[in-house]
Amino acid sequence: MIEPLISIRLEGGQRQFRPGEQLRCEYQLDAVDPADVQSVEASVLWHTEGKGDEDLGVHFFERLVPSDVEGEDLCALRRLATVLPKSPLTYAGVLVKVRWCVRIRAFLRRGKEVFFEQSFVLGDVPPARSVCAPVSTAPERTHAPEDQF
Amino acid sequence: MARTFRLWEKKRGDRRTGSPLVGGLGEALFFGVLFLLGSVSSAYLIAAHGLGAAPPLRQPGFGFWLMVLVVVSFMLIGGSGVVYTVLQVGTSAERRSALARRAAQFDLLSDALLVRRAYPTIPPDANLTNSPGVRLAYRLPVTHAGPWVLFVSTAFFLVWNSIAVVLGMVALRGHLAARPDWYLSVFVLALAAIGVWATYFFVHQVLRHTGIGPTTVEISDHPLWPGRTYDLYVSQTGRFHIRSFEVLLVCEEEATYRQGTDLRTERCRVHAQELYRREEFRIEPGDAFEVECRLPVPALAMHSLQTHHNAVHWMVLVRNDAASWPLIERSFPVVVLPGEVAEVRP
Amino acid sequence: MHPRTSSSATNPFSTSRVRPGRLAYRFPAGLSAEELTARLARHAWRGQIIGPHGAGKTTLLHTWLPTLCAAGRRVSWWTLHAGQRQLPRDLVTQAAGWEPATLVVVDGYEQLRWLDRWRLAWLCRRARCGLVITAHRPAGWPTLAELSTPAETVQGLVAELLAGVPHQITSADVSAQLAVHGSDVRELFFALYDLYEQRRCG
Numbered sequence: 001m002i003e004p005l006i007s008i009r010l011e012g013g014q015r016q017f018r019p020g021e022q023l024r025c026e027y028q029l030d031a032v033d034p035a036d037v038q039s040v041e042a043s044v045l046w047h048t049e050g051k052g053d054e055d056l057g058v059h060f061f062e063r064l065v066p067s068d069v070e071g072e073d074l075c076a077l078r079r080l081a082t083v084l085p086k087s088p089l090t091y092a093g094v095l096v097k098v099r100w101c102v103r104i105r106a107f108l109r110r111g112k113e114v115f116f117e118q119s120f121v122l123g124d125v126p127p128a129r130s131v132c133a134p135v136s137t138a139p140e141r142t143h144a145p146e147d148q149f
Numbered sequence: 150m151a152r153t154f155r156l157w158e159k160k161r162g163d164r165r166t167g168s169p170l171v172g173g174l175g176e177a178l179f180f181g182v183l184f185l186l187g188s189v190s191s192a193y194l195i196a197a198h199g200l201g202a203a204p205p206l207r208q209p210g211f212g213f214w215l216m217v218l219v220v221v222s223f224m225l226i227g228g229s230g231v232v233y234t235v236l237q238v239g240t241s242a243e244r245r246s247a248l249a250r251r252a253a254q255f256d257l258l259s260d261a262l263l264v265r266r267a268y269p270t271i272p273p274d275a276n277l278t279n280s281p282g283v284r285l286a287y288r289l290p291v292t293h294a295g296p297w298v299l300f301v302s303t304a305f306f307l308v309w310n311s312i313a314v315v316l317g318m319v320a321l322r323g324h325l326a327a328r329p330d331w332y333l334s335v336f337v338l339a340l341a342a343i344g345v346w347a348t349y350f351f352v353h354q355v356l357r358h359t360g361i362g363p364t365t366v367e368i369s370d371h372p373l374w375p376g377r378t379y380d381l382y383v384s385q386t387g388r389f390h391i392r393s394f395e396v397l398l399v400c401e402e403e404a405t406y407r408q409g410t411d412l413r414t415e416r417c418r419v420h421a422q423e424l425y426r427r428e429e430f431r432i433e434p435g436d437a438f439e440v441e442c443r444l445p446v447p448a449l450a451m452h453s454l455q456t457h458h459n460a461v462h463w464m465v466l467v468r469n470d471a472a473s474w475p476l477i478e479r480s481f482p483v484v485v486l487p488g489e490v491a492e493v494r495p
Numbered sequence: 496m497h498p499r500t501s502s503s504a505t506n507p508f509s510t511s512r513v514r515p516g517r518l519a520y521r522f523p524a525g526l527s528a529e530e531l532t533a534r535l536a537r538h539a540w541r542g543q544i545i546g547p548h549g550a551g552k553t554t555l556l557h558t559w560l561p562t563l564c565a566a567g568r569r570v571s572w573w574t575l576h577a578g579q580r581q582l583p584r585d586l587v588t589q590a591a592g593w594e595p596a597t598l599v600v601v602d603g604y605e606q607l608r609w610l611d612r613w614r615l616a617w618l619c620r621r622a623r624c625g626l627v628i629t630a631h632r633p634a635g636w637p638t639l640a641e642l643s644t645p646a647e648t649v650q651g652l653v654a655e656l657l658a659g660v661p662h663q664i665t666s667a668d669v670s671a672q673l674a675v676h677g678s679d680v681r682e683l684f685f686a687l688y689d690l691y692e693q694r695r696c697g
Contacts, residue, residue: 019487048456048458048459049505049506049509049510049511050404050459050506050509050510050688051404051406051415051509051510051685051688052403052404052405052406052415052458052459052510053405053406053407053457053458053459053510054458054510054511055456055457055458055459057269057270057456085268085269086267086268086269086487087268087269087270087271087452087454087486087487088269088270088271088452088454088456089451089452089487091451091454091461093402093417093419093451093461094402094417094419094692094696095402095403095404095415095416095417095459096402096403096404096454096459096460096461097505097506097509098454123487123488124449124488125449125450125451125488126449127696128400128402128419128420128451129419129696130417130418130419130692130693130696131418131419131420131421406510407576412576412577
């Protein structure tokens, strides 16, 4: 049996966004009979990865059932748009990583579900690396006890 | 003699006559004696009850529990007083007064609430900006476990040594009466050995808090924006020879992992930027070593982050390598906001 | 269920990849989820799984769970955290609804003090339901399995995690970490996480 396919396309192929910028995307289900799709959930979310337990925050969420859409076809091409928040920004740290994605989850008959994610970058924070020695900047004014008063 | 030692002193406005050091010593002595009284009494109560030779009042009953309540309250009041007095060493009355005056004029919460609503996952900075500085806008709070270590070591030192002294006297009385209890004597020797260590650790902690005085860090604005530069004022009091004194801007990641019975937290430093460094100088009692420097926040810095299990912390770290002291690091947390937002903010 | 994702820039030893439930437990020869279920049934649905820290007790429970459900057991799962000496209040409340088909699973049994261990046994006896516990040392229940993690199993797990990502961790690295951490696979994965990050950053 062929697995249902979910495709997500960010508008203009854009993969990097600024905080406060609008994200637009299209998604579509293929290789599945529309009558088998009970509901579809679309979300824009961030989640953490790394050495700690995962945290997750949903910024945008939409659940559709057949009666919500024209022709009761949840497989048809659909669009979503949302203004991205100011934080958290995408971050590739050492212990902590923050990732953003658009996630589409389809609930099929007989309790089956399938989902697909399209990641994108929010902000422009460079990857971090572990440091031992401090980066030096020039020392400034000093008032040692002997130069006071 | 009257000039050297006065039974009472005058209060003139915010000032007081007399030496603050002598006053502090007097306070510490008073609370220490109170704590000692409570500790010795409780040790005596326990020892007398354990040895089965307690007079009627000290046998379990209303009177016994009343006495326990009294001696425990002595211990609590005395212990807290000692720790508070030690922590106040090096903080002038003028400074406390200035802080109180400026705090009254300050709008504490509006900025903090704004930040919390507008920036998800960024920790609020209300606790960082509710203390106004004397030189600059805000005095940053310090994060270290010092007072608790001092409190626990003081309590342990006094309670343990009180028990050792009371049991030692009981053992000594047996020896003097030619009825030595060797089991008790050996037990007292073991108690005394631990007591010596407890005394050493307590003295070390007291010297650490009084010798290496408080570190104060003030900043010109808060929260911080990437790409901007801030003024920083650092003050260090105490009495020691400094081998090196450093002020750093540090970023650390923190991750907590919980699975079954396993709970672990790991930290990793991902940014350490030296803001100031000086080597080989002395700080004399009564003087403060003061530094004014600039704090440039990297333009592409990751913002502060706080989720359930993960965090990115920014802090000003003051590293103090003094002769005859262990390396002391005191950290002062700050909040860094996302960079791209800073560009659109007026 | 693993997501199908367009991003693969993940440390393969991230918690999200190695936590129990994500990686299937690799049963040693002669042991399987079905065999464990049969052993448990022979002991009137009471038993213990013993193994040192990080040996895969929780992972085994996750892998075993579907088979237990298929065998008609209604699983009531409780995880006890460090320092949790008493039975969770919810467990005691829910115990009133336990039936003979219920299988109570307590992960981290050694945390409980003796009084609460006795109370748990009494609650299970009263409901005539089953009980499976995990512990570091035998706790007086029939032993279903004593876990250890052979080096070959660890190498296999690491190879599974590294599938599809740039191979920056070699089997020699895994052997070196095994020498340090022994059979504690959880610690070994943490060490490999750090090693991967070091090499990723160059």
